[in-house]
Amino acid sequence: MTEVLLAALPIIIIVSVLFVYFQRQFKRLQQQQKDQQEPVIKMVTDWNQQTFSQLTQLRQEMQNRLDQSAKALNEQTGVINQQMLVSNKTISERLDKASEVIGGVQKHLGQLSEVSGYIKDLHDTLQAPKLRGNIGEQILTDLIKQHIPQEKFILQHSFKDGLTVDAAIQTAEGIIPVDSKFPMEAFRRYQQSQNEQDRLAAGKEFANAVRKHIRDITGKYIKPDEGTVDFAVMYIPSEPIAYEILVNFPELVEYAQESRITITSPNQFNAFLRVVLIGMEKQQVGQQIKVVLQTLKTIQQEAGKFEETLLLTNKHLTNAKRSSDDALTGFTRLRGKIDNYQVEQPKQATLLD
Template structure:
């Protein structure tokens, strides 16, 4: 082979090698571009997935907030409605209080309650309302039994009782309590003089109807002398509950027993009620003392604990907490 042919082959080989190298370099660059593109696509895909997840969370949070706002709106609407009802009740209660400021109106309500009790327990022929005596006096009700009429008065002096419980100062309470006692005694005297009229067919006692259990309790427990004073005037004090017992006892007399037996049963029933009431009052007083003593003991323990805590804190500050801990470890 000639030298010229060898040179040509060498040149062709060199060109081929250079071309092949260029192709390889081009392919490598393309592969780098493709790899970078693939990496960017994966990043974009991941970002899109994250964005979708975040959007779903935002949508769910928005829905939850909307639900809560709807529930809050419903609650606010319900509360507003209830407040409106309470305001209306308050206005009605104020109107009722203003209505009851008149003694005559209070008396009418007491008479209405008395009338309902009588109608509930007694036949129509055995009682009468607004019964007028020959002397001109008119009693709220009478109960007819075999041997006479039982007068029942429902007009009760309540003004000073109300003032007594509304007063804040103890001195004022005592003043109104005395005035309340005086009012009740005067009313007892009036009932005894005006309505116990054997000459007009009444029995030898009358009934003073107290239209409130709270007032009756105040008289029976805290003003026991009033109850005893009423007995000396042959006036029986009754509350709505005890009056129902009284009427039931009278029913026994209406079934054929003599008035003396019926009177004894009435007295026994009233005394039994009185005893039960006294026992309840005593139990309530004992319970109140126990609660007061327990409260005092609790306050004493709390004070001692505070003093002990203060001493411990003072010791820690003066001595140093680390030194105290080391001393305790040494003791252990």
């Protein structure tokens, strides 16, 4: 037994030594492995911490941006809502106004329909030549009343032979006869001609009607022996008719000038009345100037008389002053003599004497 133990002892010792050696090597390896793992673990830990910090910061930034975006979105939504409210209000107001306008248009359309009916009735009424003449005279009367002072014109002025002109305007040069003529029927046939032949015939008829009116006015109303001027005015109360005569019938204009007749439309007659009014105003100013000059002449005469009176008064005052100066001089001399003349009084005797 002992021998066995002794024989096994070296083995045991070797095994023990090997065990201790390997144990130390193992611990050394563990320590080396631990030393090698610590930097890695630290690096991993640092990386984890850095990553976590960055993620936290990134999450905070994203949260801030989300908050800002949400705030901006809310503000923008509020602005949009406000704009939509204003737009809705504006649209509602415009729709209301549009409804009012449409209602007004419908109302005016109804009125236009009524006016169209009135115009048709007026057109039918104007077919009567006498009524057309009355309307022309009324328009003529209104124009004259708008421009000429009431005391400067006479409506339906009658001459000695019993003929009556529509209006007579009184000027410094004489009375201007004005008569209204309305060759409507001949003009309508001229305008409604369908072909050139009919138009020529209707134009000739229209020209003859105008010539007749011109002759009538010349023969009836130009009467210098009764205070009229040497011309008269033919008033045509229709711009189209007057325009047609003045533009397309120059021979009628020439005939009127030879007959001492001035053809006027409503617009031209309006301008004519303004010229007449200016002449009246100039005449009135001239009369006023004459009155002023006469007054100045009277004042000048009175001023001359007053000057003579002043000169005479000044002469009297000069003479009075000279007399006063002479009297003052004499008085001064007399006073000097009195002052220089001294009466010596006797001395009184005393008891001692």
